[in-house]
Amino acid sequence: MNLQIAILLGQDGITNGAIYALLALSIILVFTVTRILLIPLGEFVTFGALTMYAFQSGHETSIVWLLAAMIALDAALDLKQLFSNGMDARKAQWIGIKLGYAALMVTLMHTLSLQEIPMLAQALLTLMLLVPLGPVMYRVFFQPIASAQPLVLLIVSIALHVTMVGIGLLMFGPEGGRTAPFSDTALRLGSVMLKSQTLWVILVSVVLIVSLFLAFERTLYGKALRATAVNRMGARLMGISPDFAGKATFALAAFIGVASGILIAPITTLYYDSGFIISLKGFVGAIIGGLISYPLAAIGAVAVGLIEAFSMFWASNYKEIIVFTLIIPFLLWRSINSNHVEDEE
Amino acid sequence: MNATATQSTAHHQGSGERLLNISDLHVSYGMVEAVTGVDLQVREGQIVTVIGPNGAGKTTLLSAIIGMLKSKGEVHFDGHFYKVPDVENLVGKGLGLVPEKRELFTSMSIEDNLLLGAFQRFRRGDRGYETTLAEVYSLFPRLWERRKQMSGTLSGGERQMLAIGRALMGKPRLLMLDEPSLGLAPLITREIFRIFADLRRQGVSILLVEQNARAALKVADYAYVLEGGKVAMQGKAADLANDPRVIEAYLGLASKHQELLSS
Amino acid sequence: MKSRHVLTGFVVLLALAPLVLPTFQVTLLNYIGLYALVVLGLVLLTGVGGMTSFGQAAFVGLGSYTSAYLTATQQLPAWLEWAAGSPWLSLLIGILLTATVALLLGALTLRLSGHYLPLGTIAWGISLYYLFGTVKTLGGHSGISGLPPIELFGLELDKGEKMFYLIWAILLLAMLVTQNLLNSREGRAIRALKGGQLMAESMGVNTFRSKMVVFLISALFAAISGWLYAHNQRFVNPTPFGLSMGIDYLFMALIGGVANVWGALLGAGILTMAKQWLQDLLPWLLGDAGKYEHIVFGLLIILIMHRTPGGLWPMLMKLAPAKLRQRKQLLPEAGAVGTPDLPRRDLPEKGELILQAKDVTRQFGGLVANKEMNLEVHAGEILALIGPNGAGKSTMFNQLSAVDTPTSGEVLFRGQSLKGKSSREVATLGMSRTFQHVKLLPTMTVLENVAIGAHLRGNKGVISSALHLERLEETSLLQEAKRQLERVGLGDYLYEEAGSLALGQQRILEIARALCADPCLLLLDEPAAGLRHKEKQALADLLSKLRSEGMAILLVEHDMDFVMGLVDRIVVMEFGEKIAEGLPEEIQTNPAVLEAYLGGAD
Numbered sequence A: 001m002n003l004q005i006a007i008l009l010g011q012d013g014i015t016n017g018a019i020y021a022l023l024a025l026s027i028i029l030v031f032t033v034t035r036i037l038l039i040p041l042g043e044f045v046t047f048g049a050l051t052m053y054a055f056q057s058g059h060e061t062s063i064v065w066l067l068a069a070m071i072a073l074d075a076a077l078d079l080k081q082l083f084s085n086g087m088d089a090r091k092a093q094w095i096g097i098k099l100g101y102a103a104l105m106v107t108l109m110h111t112l113s114l115q116e117i118p119m120l121a122q123a124l125l126t127l128m129l130l131v132p133l134g135p136v137m138y139r140v141f142f143q144p145i146a147s148a149q150p151l152v153l154l155i156v157s158i159a160l161h162v163t164m165v166g167i168g169l170l171m172f173g174p175e176g177g178r179t180a181p182f183s184d185t186a187l188r189l190g191s192v193m194l195k196s197q198t199l200w201v202i203l204v205s206v207v208l209i210v211s212l213f214l215a216f217e218r219t220l221y222g223k224a225l226r227a228t229a230v231n232r233m234g235a236r237l238m239g240i241s242p243d244f245a246g247k248a249t250f251a252l253a254a255f256i257g258v259a260s261g262i263l264i265a266p267i268t269t270l271y272y273d274s275g276f277i278i279s280l281k282g283f284v285g286a287i288i289g290g291l292i293s294y295p296l297a298a299i300g301a302v303a304v305g306l307i308e309a310f311s312m313f314w315a316s317n318y319k320e321i322i323v324f325t326l327i328i329p330f331l332l333w334r335s336i337n338s339n340h341v342e343d344e345e
Numbered sequence B: 001m002n003a004t005a006t007q008s009t010a011h012h013q014g015s016g017e018r019l020l021n022i023s024d025l026h027v028s029y030g031m032v033e034a035v036t037g038v039d040l041q042v043r044e045g046q047i048v049t050v051i052g053p054n055g056a057g058k059t060t061l062l063s064a065i066i067g068m069l070k071s072k073g074e075v076h077f078d079g080h081f082y083k084v085p086d087v088e089n090l091v092g093k094g095l096g097l098v099p100e101k102r103e104l105f106t107s108m109s110i111e112d113n114l115l116l117g118a119f120q121r122f123r124r125g126d127r128g129y130e131t132t133l134a135e136v137y138s139l140f141p142r143l144w145e146r147r148k149q150m151s152g153t154l155s156g157g158e159r160q161m162l163a164i165g166r167a168l169m170g171k172p173r174l175l176m177l178d179e180p181s182l183g184l185a186p187l188i189t190r191e192i193f194r195i196f197a198d199l200r201r202q203g204v205s206i207l208l209v210e211q212n213a214r215a216a217l218k219v220a221d222y223a224y225v226l227e228g229g230k231v232a233m234q235g236k237a238a239d240l241a242n243d244p245r246v247i248e249a250y251l252g253l254a255s256k257h258q259e260l261l262s263s
Numbered sequence C: 001m002k003s004r005h006v007l008t009g010f011v012v013l014l015a016l017a018p019l020v021l022p023t024f025q026v027t028l029l030n031y032i033g034l035y036a037l038v039v040l041g042l043v044l045l046t047g048v049g050g051m052t053s054f055g056q057a058a059f060v061g062l063g064s065y066t067s068a069y070l071t072a073t074q075q076l077p078a079w080l081e082w083a084a085g086s087p088w089l090s091l092l093i094g095i096l097l098t099a100t101v102a103l104l105l106g107a108l109t110l111r112l113s114g115h116y117l118p119l120g121t122i123a124w125g126i127s128l129y130y131l132f133g134t135v136k137t138l139g140g141h142s143g144i145s146g147l148p149p150i151e152l153f154g155l156e157l158d159k160g161e162k163m164f165y166l167i168w169a170i171l172l173l174a175m176l177v178t179q180n181l182l183n184s185r186e187g188r189a190i191r192a193l194k195g196g197q198l199m200a201e202s203m204g205v206n207t208f209r210s211k212m213v214v215f216l217i218s219a220l221f222a223a224i225s226g227w228l229y230a231h232n233q234r235f236v237n238p239t240p241f242g243l244s245m246g247i248d249y250l251f252m253a254l255i256g257g258v259a260n261v262w263g264a265l266l267g268a269g270i271l272t273m274a275k276q277w278l279q280d281l282l283p284w285l286l287g288d289a290g291k292y293e294h295i296v297f298g299l300l301i302i303l304i305m306h307r308t309p310g311g312l313w314p315m316l317m318k319l320a321p322a323k324l325r326q327r328k329q330l331l332p333e334a335g336a337v338g339t340p341d342l343p344r345r346d347l348p349e350k351g352e353l354i355l356q357a358k359d360v361t362r363q364f365g366g367l368v369a370n371k372e373m374n375l376e377v378h379a380g381e382i383l384a385l386i387g388p389n390g391a392g393k394s395t396m397f398n399q400l401s402a403v404d405t406p407t408s409g410e411v412l413f414r415g416q417s418l419k420g421k422s423s424r425e426v427a428t429l430g431m432s433r434t435f436q437h438v439k440l441l442p443t444m445t446v447l448e449n450v451a452i453g454a455h456l457r458g459n460k461g462v463i464s465s466a467l468h469l470e471r472l473e474e475t476s477l478l479q480e481a482k483r484q485l486e487r488v489g490l491g492d493y494l495y496e497e498a499g500s501l502a503l504g505q506q507r508i509l510e511i512a513r514a515l516c517a518d519p520c521l522l523l524l525d526e527p528a529a530g531l532r533h534k535e536k537q538a539l540a541d542l543l544s545k546l547r548s549e550g551m552a553i554l555l556v557e558h559d560m561d562f563v564m565g566l567v568d569r570i571v572v573m574e575f576g577e578k579i580a581e582g583l584p585e586e587i588q589t590n591p592a593v594l595e596a597y598l599g600g601a602d
Helices: A003-034 A041-057 A063-085 A089-111 A119-130 A133-145 A150-172 A196-218 A220-230 A232-237 A242-264 A275-288 A294-314 A316-325 A327-337 B058-066 B087-092 B110-117 B119-124 B129-139 B141-145 B156-168 B186-201 B213-219 B237-241 B244-250 B252-262 C002-020 C023-048 C056-072 C078-083 C087-109 C116-134 C160-182 C185-191 C197-202 C207-233 C243-256 C261-286 C293-307 C312-319 C393-400 C423-429 C446-452 C462-466 C471-488 C503-516 C533-548 C560-566 C584-588 C591-598
Strands: A187-189 A192-194 B018-029 B032-043 B047-051 B072-077 B080-082 B095-098 B174-178 B205-210 B222-227 B230-236 C150-152 C155-157 C353-364 C367-378 C382-386 C408-413 C431-433 C521-525 C552-556 C569-574 C577-582
Touching: A003 A041, A003 A192, A003 A196, A003 A220, A003 A242, A003 A275, A003 A294, A041 A063, A041 A119, A041 A150, A041 A242, A041 A275, A063 A089, A063 A119, A063 A133, A063 A150, A089 A119, A119 A242, A133 A150, A133 A242, A133 C293, A150 A275, A150 C243, A150 C293, A192 A196, A196 A220, A196 A242, A220 A232, A220 A242, A220 B110, A220 B119, A232 A242, A232 B087, A275 A294, A275 A316, A275 A327, A275 C116, A294 A316, A316 A327, A316 C116, A327 C087, A327 C116, B018 B058, B018 B205, B032 B047, B032 B058, B032 B205, B032 B230, B047 B058, B047 B186, B047 B213, B058 B087, B058 B095, B058 B174, B058 B205, B087 B095, B087 B119, B095 B156, B110 B119, B110 B129, B110 B156, B129 B141, B129 B156, B141 B156, B156 B174, B156 B186, B186 B205, B186 B213, B205 B213, B213 B237, B222 B237, B230 B237, C002 C023, C002 C160, C023 C056, C023 C160, C023 C185, C023 C207, C023 C243, C023 C261, C056 C087, C056 C116, C056 C207, C056 C243, C078 C087, C087 C116, C087 C150, C087 C207, C116 C243, C150 C160, C155 C160, C160 C185, C160 C207, C160 C261, C160 C462, C185 C207, C185 C446, C185 C462, C185 C471, C197 C207, C197 C423, C243 C261, C243 C293, C243 C312, C261 C293, C261 C312, C353 C393, C353 C552, C367 C382, C367 C393, C367 C552, C367 C577, C382 C393, C382 C560, C393 C521, C393 C552, C423 C431, C431 C503, C446 C471, C446 C503, C471 C503, C471 C533, C503 C521, C503 C533, C533 C552, C533 C560, C560 C584, C569 C584, C569 C591, C577 C584, C577 C591
Parallel strands: B047 B205, B047 B222, B095 B174, B174 B205, C382 C552, C382 C569, C431 C521, C521 C552
Antiparallel strands: A187 A192, B018 B032, B018 B072, B072 B080, B222 B230, C150 C155, C353 C367, C353 C408, C569 C577
16 A cells, blocks of 8 residues: 555545444434434435435426425324313414425425526435425324334334335435535545545534534533433423433534535435445444543544545455444443443433 | 411402412322312512421422422412423422422532522523522622632531522512521521511512421511411411410420510 | 133144145244244333334344354364354254353443444344355355254154244243243343432342343243244355344334233244235235335334323223233232241341441532531430431432442441442341332232342242242242231232322331341431321331341431421531431420521521
């Protein structure tokens, strides 16, 4: 291996690592606030990438109807609750807004010539279509069982992943897709070529991570989510509802997932079922961070990306094995450090 | 304990609008009923205390009123009837609870803890909470000195001050406190009870659950004795403090050594 | 005995099935049997033990590939030639290999709580799957073909109809063994894993070992299923051992009812049939083959989890007639003639120093919960530790019972320092305790709950439990539990579910459980809370009697009347410190104590 190759591999590793880091952060966020391991996060990535691809390639996609159906279901559940707990004008208004949004998206999708609008608009539209699925998903599938055992939450999460893979096949078909890069220019640094998309990925990831950090440190809404993670009971007593916290974190996670999908769509060909393995690598990062520590998880995730890239070169057949056995030393380390018996209540 | 209930109708409680009105409240854990048919009122500007032995259902009662636990019965707060009391709503409407275990956000700073107390006001767009923050700091100067510290590093008394301060950030009309003197030195207990009297003067009503029956009866206007999930006695706090049955049962050791203590 | 008839009918029907059903249906039944065997392991691991694994499919693969490699490879390396050709030999080797891998993985992950285990199992499930597909000698993605059929008593099991009998015989045997294991001393320890680990440890159960046992058993069931699968198919490739199959196994367990042996069979059956139907039905309904299967399947599982998170078996049982529902009384008759009594520990001399705390200090962050606490308990004495709420009594109790370790100072039990000792080791030394917040297993019977206390007084292991060769010892254990229950006055409730007792009775149950360990020191955390007057009286009588037998007793209590009339000495705590110590009458007139209890706003 010469320097040229090493730099090339390093680029790939850091690009993927940055995506894994974003995913690891959302996994930890969702887990600490809601106790749910968000297995379907990977599907948000593939949905994001494939929706962009559908726009650009001019393929028909009915993804907007998924959004409309989910919002309708959500509204129906809200209405039912409204009837049993007494009317509330603000909540009724909110249901109207949601239905209006769905109608707007359906109209937009059928009037815009999706192939011709600028890439930024395509990306924006992709986010607008998919991100609301996050909170709606929480509302419909998790909110009714929010106090269930962790195992039940986990199973529902996996079943959702299975369902979403099926929906992905239905919406986007079995073919994969790769979108156009954000810009065509490449950066030359001495003898080394830096791909422009790599820079985009790193730039956007860093911006996202920094703004997440600021949101959680500086805004009261961010603090409210942290508070829920630290002490659920205390947070409820402050009027921070777990439903609100759940929907908010799912929205954030969906946003990060979809954005990641849009970012890597020009680099990797993604298929309807590629999401699982991507989110699992995010999980490896999250485990390295002990499912608690954000910075550790981010570093771990970047390491996963790098190790993956280099093992691709040396032992491409064993790539996945190497990546997934990576967590064993961390499990071992945690195992040695936890010698007391815990009682789950 | 076989105390017969003192028959005392609500209008004995004195004047003021009924802020909180609970009737026929039942709470069960699985097959065991922990609160069975409790009626209770708090009027505006009153301090009402609930005393009773460990396991009488005092904590359960408070949790049910604010909607942390499922209950059957009627909860009226500030003129509204709640079929299903839910915490988020009630906190927004001005009900606050300082729980027995404080439930602080230990890995967050004291100031963040306090700010989160105003979450509902912030959400409604009520920016008055900055003034309230200054008020809380002047009430508890110790919290101001340590505002950047993690709340997990505080001592027991400071934690209680923070828990009360955090609840006050929501500008409650009725503040419910579960065992506020728990684990506190007498000096601090005294200070905290003085603050309750101050709060009442500012128009905050208080529902106080206490094991320190004597201190509670001294500061309260009206008192309930809860026993086995039922109201066993009720009456003006001053009357109950002198009721021989209360002295015997809840002032415990005091009964035999009244003289020793007063001397 | 009606449920026995149902069972017999079921077995007869099974035996007739291959004779009357078409081959395709028999194949389906074979699959159901193979899956159910894996799911049975998951029921034990997840449903009973509370540990979630996505890696069972990988264990199935390990069993499959071991046998395929050994029996169908043309030229084995020289060092393995001795093992070639025989499916039975390769089964043995597969079991050994799986056990080794499971022990290793278990050692890595079973100490971890929460979600590490499921995530860890996902990781090695994937690794093993890719390994099967990558290693050249294992045939890569096309796999290994040409496996020989299993031979049994000279009979070649070369057809699905013949394999059927072997598969189902093994499955039913495994179910029997599992059922046996759960109804034994080891089984009680395993059943305590879910929600009762702290309690079990303090009764001397090695919870890590119990976890390892169920993990191992579930891995072996999976490996055996894999072996059967390989020789039923006569070829293997990596596909059925991937993560998605690992997930399906877990789905089966949860759909059927993860806490029940029969749930395994139900879940495997329903999922296999449902998949079959969906594959046939959906294209017919909606056109477009294959696209809707996952969606409908996923949504179905979500629906079941929302409606009946405990799975379908408990729901089915509710519908079944009451006679079938009655839990089979698998416990041997306690108190049968000729059952030997359990050996007892030699109690120390009256007056001997049993427990001693020396300058015990415990800090949590800025909070000093215990400060330089000293106290002593002697044999044949009851010491009460009292103080207002929040005085640090519970923390002190935790230091004394080795649940927590003092920041400084030490606790001595019969002269030995408890520093670095686990609560399990302390139990072995003869200390037994109850809990302030009652810790029992609500769905187990009162008798079984109490028998956990006698865990250290039996020594029969997993294998004799699974084969029910330990019935004599088991009877002795249960008899002891029964005796202690009668002693504390709960003799009428032996076979009730512990969760259905009133709170006061549950506290008494804990005392019986503690007594079952034959201790020389009893630590009781608020034993009288929630008791009625008469029950308190009975409890006081019991404690007095134990004292006269030479037992040392330390109790934390709020009820002054109870304490004053019963105990020999009292230690009073406030703000983490000892403020007084002495005889009850001294304490009653001690000004510092009165101040502590009544002070405050004066």
